Amino acid sequence: MTLTANKIALSEKYTALFHANRAKLDEGSSDLLNRMRDIALKRFEKTGIPGFKNENYKYTNLTRVFDKEYQHLFEYETIDVDLNEAFRCDVPQLDTDVVLLVNGWYYAKNQPLTDLPKGVVIGSLRQVANERPELVQDYLNRQAGLSDDPLVALNTAFAQDGFFMFVPDNVVVEKPIQVINLMRSEESVFATQRNLIVAGKNSQAKVIFCDHTMSTCDFLANNVTEAFVGQDAVVDVYTIQNQNNQANSVNSAFYKQGANSNLLTNMATLHGGLIRNNLNIILDGEHAEAHMYGMSFTDKKQHVDNFTNVEHAKPNCMSNQVYKNVLDEDSVGAFAGRIHVVRDAQKTNAFQRNNNVLLTDSATMNTKPQLIIDADDVKCSHGATVGQIDEEALFYLRARGIGEADARLMLMNAFAHEVIQEIRVEPLRDRIDELVEKRLKGELSRCHSCDKN
Amino acid sequence: MLTIKNLRVAVEGKEILKGINLEIKAGEIHAIMGPNGSGKSTLGNVLAGKEEYEILEGEVFYEGEDLLELSPEDRARKGLFMSFQYPVEIPGVPMVNFIKTSVNEHRKFKGLEPLTAGEFLKLMREKKEMVHLDSQLTNRSVNEGFSGGEKKKNEIFQMAMLEPKLSILDETDSGLDIDALKIVAEGVNALKHPERSTIVITHYQRLLDYIIPDYVHVLYQGKIVKSAGKELALELEEKGYDWLKTHTL
Numbered sequence: 001m002t003l004t005a006n007k008i009a010l011s012e013k014y015t016a017l018f019h020a021n022r023a024k025l026d027e028g029s030s031d032l033l034n035r036m037r038d039i040a041l042k043r044f045e046k047t048g049i050p051g052f053k054n055e056n057y058k059y060t061n062l063t064r065v066f067d068k069e070y071q072h073l074f075e076y077e078t079i080d081v082d083l084n085e086a087f088r089c090d091v092p093q094l095d096t097d098v099v100l101l102v103n104g105w106y107y108a109k110n111q112p113l114t115d116l117p118k119g120v121v122i123g124s125l126r127q128v129a130n131e132r133p134e135l136v137q138d139y140l141n142r143q144a145g146l147s148d149d150p151l152v153a154l155n156t157a158f159a160q161d162g163f164f165m166f167v168p169d170n171v172v173v174e175k176p177i178q179v180i181n182l183m184r185s186e187e188s189v190f191a192t193q194r195n196l197i198v199a200g201k202n203s204q205a206k207v208i209f210c211d212h213t214m215s216t217c218d219f220l221a222n223n224v225t226e227a228f229v230g231q232d233a234v235v236d237v238y239t240i241q242n243q244n245n246q247a248n249s250v251n252s253a254f255y256k257q258g259a260n261s262n263l264l265t266n267m268a269t270l271h272g273g274l275i276r277n278n279l280n281i282i283l284d285g286e287h288a289e290a291h292m293y294g295m296s297f298t299d300k301k302q303h304v305d306n307f308t309n310v311e312h313a314k315p316n317c318m319s320n321q322v323y324k325n326v327l328d329e330d331s332v333g334a335f336a337g338r339i340h341v342v343r344d345a346q347k348t349n350a351f352q353r354n355n356n357v358l359l360t361d362s363a364t365m366n367t368k369p370q371l372i373i374d375a376d377d378v379k380c381s382h383g384a385t386v387g388q389i390d391e392e393a394l395f396y397l398r399a400r401g402i403g404e405a406d407a408r409l410m411l412m413n414a415f416a417h418e419v420i421q422e423i424r425v426e427p428l429r430d431r432i433d434e435l436v437e438k439r440l441k442g443e444l445s446r447c448h449s450c451d452k453n
Numbered sequence: 454m455l456t457i458k459n460l461r462v463a464v465e466g467k468e469i470l471k472g473i474n475l476e477i478k479a480g481e482i483h484a485i486m487g488p489n490g491s492g493k494s495t496l497g498n499v500l501a502g503k504e505e506y507e508i509l510e511g512e513v514f515y516e517g518e519d520l521l522e523l524s525p526e527d528r529a530r531k532g533l534f535m536s537f538q539y540p541v542e543i544p545g546v547p548m549v550n551f552i553k554t555s556v557n558e559h560r561k562f563k564g565l566e567p568l569t570a571g572e573f574l575k576l577m578r579e580k581k582e583m584v585h586l587d588s589q590l591t592n593r594s595v596n597e598g599f600s601g602g603e604k605k606k607n608e609i610f611q612m613a614m615l616e617p618k619l620s621i622l623d624e625t626d627s628g629l630d631i632d633a634l635k636i637v638a639e640g641v642n643a644l645k646h647p648e649r650s651t652i653v654i655t656h657y658q659r660l661l662d663y664i665i666p667d668y669v670h671v672l673y674q675g676k677i678v679k680s681a682g683k684e685l686a687l688e689l690e691e692k693g694y695d696w697l698k699t700h701t702l
Contacts, residue, residue: 392541396595399501399537400555400611401529401562410554414545414594 011048024074029160030129040156047150059334059366060305065248070190096178104193105161119168126161143254155224159194169200176206184214195225202232209239219247231258237265243272252278259285269296270439274303281310283317294323295419297439298331305334312341312348321352327363334366341373348378356386460511469495471675480647485654487672488694493654497623501535530562532618536608543595580613584640601628609640621652626660638663658690
């Protein structure tokens with residue numbers, strides 16, 4: 001079969017899967033989600049699974065992970081998960097409100113969060129969409145639906161459940177909400193998770209997503225998160241990706257920011273197989289600020305691709321991106337960052353930086369900035385570096401009696417430090433610092449029985 | 454303490470040191486002077502263990518041990534210290550972590566327990582005062598945003614923390630104003646001890662007004678062309694390095 005024929009067959013596989021399970025999909029979800037499926041599927045069919053020729057996916061071959069056979073869970077599986085078991089790994093045990101999702105489904109036995117401020121809703125997207133559709137309908141797919149990414153459409157076609165959070169206007173949620181996304185199965189599983197976060201005007205919230213696996217099967221997750229950050233709202237979203245190296249995922253996030261809002265995203269990728277993170281942000285009100293940070297530490301055959309797309313739709317906004325990667329062994333990394341300053345979005349400040357350290361000759365990094373500027377009074381910059389450990393600094397440390405291995409570790413930690421120090425939740429910053437150090441030392445456990453890696 | 458025999462060193466195929474012989478005994482201060490490009494810093498770097506140098510010939514013994522066989526970290530742990538001419542900035546590595554790790558690595562090598570937090574802070578305070586190092590600087594990353602003078606003081610501060618047996622000061626005076634120069638010299642003199650030796654690598658004589666050497670060697674085109682007592686430094690200052698060219702040729 002030729003490549004193209006193969007790609008068509010692959011896309012048809014998912015289309016056929018959709019039609020064969022349409023009733024189950026609807027039954028296991030909510031009207032609000034169900035009514036989007038047909039249009040989304042059509043949109044998916046237009047492009048299919050993106051191949052190398054798709055400019056946005058040129059550094060990541062997704063066909064190899066979409067091609068495998070997976071089990072699809074179109075209804076909620078009643079299983080028991082011991083949260084303590086999930087915490088057997090080095091998941092940060094912070095003072096957070098914790099909810100669990102298993103294979104993309106909101107876990108039914110999550111303890112109700114009783115200490116939330118009045119009006120805050122946290123729960124299953126499916127359930128909230130059924131019980132309080134007014135909280136969901138004005139937001140669901142309002143950003144993701146505009147995307148021409150076929151995988152976002154594929155998510156919309158198959159999505160049944162996910163994490164939902166609603167924070168009313170003027171409400172501050174003090175405690176971070178920690179969302180543990182577990183992949184757990186005895187067989188290979190394909191999951192489609194759909195998350196929605198709505199932060200009202202002048203509200204504040206912090207969400208920590210922790211992606212984990214509890215078995216060593218092949219996993220593929222095609223997730224979409226939409227977040228609406230209201231005027232004057234302050235929202236932090238941290239993600240720690242620490243899955244087994246057979247777990248592959250595409251995570252597409254869409255943020256829409258109102259005037260004077262302040263958003264911080266921080267993506268820490270520690271372990272995992274093929275990971276593609278799409279971060280789309282639209283600054284849709286004046287004086288909005290978006291701070292985007294990312295770091296990944298890869299080895300073996302890991303493949304981590306971060307794609308960002310920031311749209312400055314209004315004047316006087318600020319965006320800043322800092323992404324760093326440390327690549328060991330045969331791992332591959334990619335960073336593509338797009339900044340689009342639309343016409344008349346004057347006084348825009350948009351910055352982007354991507355720094356990478358290659359520890360071996362066989363590690364590969366692809367980096368591509370893309371600035372599209374249609375306004376004439378803006379300040380935009382981008383920079384990318386790919387290099388090795390600074391030999392001068394290494395010698396300096398060794399000349400003070402610090403052994404070579406420790407000195408290298410110190411320098412790699414220092415490299416990541418710039419991203420870590422931007423974490424605005426202090427205990428989380430300390431935990432991630434610790435996790436990164438462990439990761440660099442090769443001591444980070446990859447969830448249980450992950451020795452297979 | 455240190456014996457250098459016929460040391461020949463090349464960088465990228467070019468011979469820089471063309472047969473150095475030097476003997477340094479415990480308690481002595483040796484100054485190595487010479488014009489730019491004579492190989493002064495190369496000598497310092499080779500002794501400290503920098504890797505890009507190719508040893509063509511010769512031997513270096515440090516306390517009876519083959520120095521060239523040791524890793525840079527082992528040289529340091531055995532008491533060799535180099536004050537860098539251009540101390541590198543290392544963003545993200547906090548000064549305190551760096552110094553603490555360094556001190557404790559030295560202690561570990563000697564079979565000593567690491568310092569407690571209290572002991573370490575006390576020691577650090579003492580030594581900082583000794584070299585008049587701004588207290589705030591140790592809250593930063595290593596050398597990050599330090600002025601030229603602060604970087605040099607920071608080198609002497611590290612030297613004071615580690616109390617090395619053999620110190621090599623590579624152009625420590627360059628870029629220092631007279632007050633900073635005095636402070637640095639005071640620091641070096643305060644560490645003077647019958648068991649400790651110092652090599653002062655310098656272009657100018659003025660540092661030697663404050664750190665009085667026992668011997669002065671002139672390095673020229675990769676060779677030590679003249680060795681004498683401290684009066685040689687003054688003679689050089691007066692007559693310039695050109696005098697040397699005619700003198701040696």
